[in-house]
Amino acid sequence: MDLRAGDSWGMLACLCTVLWHLPAVPALNRTGDPGPGPSIQKTYDLTRYLEHQLRSLAGTYLNYLGPPFNEPDFNPPRLGAETLPRATVDLEVWRSLNDRLRLTQNYEAYSHLLCYLRGLNRQAATAELRRSLAHFCTSLQGLLGSIAGVMAALGYPLPQPLPGTEPTWTPGPAHSDFLQKMDDFWLLKELQTWLWRSAKDFNRLKKKMQPPAAAVTLHLEAHGF
């Protein structure tokens, strides 16, 4: 993770290290079990639940930030917020992602987003906002665990951060109030977009995992699909 001066999350103590060291979920015994299908469905359902939850949370938070952030036509240029994981992707690239990469991108994105959200929570002014944010963080943690479960069931290792890129606490230069709010705005926007993308990602995985009538074994590496 590239930390740049002026990026507000670069300054925050990140509990991300906790996430990176999630205990590895032992691979499920595949004989006789229904396969990763049910856990993919569960992950899909979680993205829908989170997307719904985020809608009310974002509305409240943007009102707290005040205008212009809570205006429906607010259309700022995407400046700063460099380290936010971006959901946007070329259509053909997205379509041809293999399962492992698809899952890894989701896992890494939510790991980062959760970390940033926790930073947001620390600064939120009202107790009610902090409560809503904390609740959302817990749900998001659940989604991460669910994705980890799917990856383990499919035999994929959880992504580990490269040594030296672990985010650490570095007190950085003072950040203007407006720029801070812009960062918050983009965080919520990116989170919402990722949840929409994940629904599509997991729907795609679900379709591929559907066992054909005869075969029981699931060969999961995509072949240019």
Place this chain on the structure above:
Amino acid sequence: MAVPVPWACCAVLAAAAAVVYAQRHSPHETPHVQYERLGSDVTLPCGTANWDAAVTWRVNGTDLAPDLLNGSQLVLRGLELGHSGLYACFHRDSWHLRHQVLLNVGLPPREPVLSCRSNTYPKGFYCSWHLPTPTYIPNTFNVTVLHGSKIMVCEKDPALKNRCHIRYMHLFSTVKYKVSISVSNALGHNATAITFDEFTIVKPDPPENVVARPVPSNPRRLEVTWQTPSTWPDPESFPLKFFLRYRPLILDQWQHVELSDGTAHTITDAYAGKEYIIQVAAKDNEIGTWSDWSVAAHATPWTEEPRHLTTEAQAPDHGQHHKLPGTPAYHEDL
């Protein structure tokens, strides 16, 4: 030589006459096009004629009353659409055409109505526009599409002149699209713009080929089938969910069923013997809005055939032979 001289003379005279004729007529051959606002007043001068010149005005070949004239100028007050036409003024005595004006009465454009929709997600979206009230004169439209700061091409629709198409370059974008349109005509100018996120404009076309059939031996069932709209490019990766509504024709209240997948459904609570009207709508599983309702299908549930009572005049039962007098013997009797 005596013979060529008169010919040369005629040629020169003819050329001179042609030049004079051209000078007197060519400025007036092509009418001057003029646009004026509905309800306004306009004064049409007779070309370069003096104010006190004796002229007659005609519109589309019909003489105009002299009381509309102010000297040689035609005055029209409170222009109406019916005033549009070809106005010509003639020298009163020689009937020589002095000036022509093609008058078009219209209005400046009001703010256009612009909307965009993606019925082909994730391929792209289209935008269409119209003016809320007519201008009665030609308008030109100019559409620009911005994705953040990047300009995108809006390709004109081959059939509809108030529609253009944009292809998505990236999916799952957090940056909004801004579509602006400007409209102008000879009397004025107007513009509007809309901004939206990629997901909010997704609205599929209605499902196609909705068919409802009775189910044999089931008086309360109707089997409904349909197809995903043919414009939706990738139902595998971007599945649709469906909403079915049905009611007997005699009632106003609809029954609703939401279906998360599949393109068939069996209604099991139909009123026996009543004709039903059934419609289906579609929506992307996660994003956007519901399509319009499909074309309606009609069906009546299966009803048991009533047993017909036969009289002597009707055909005999299949199981019996009736030998009526005078009827020819059947072959099998031979």
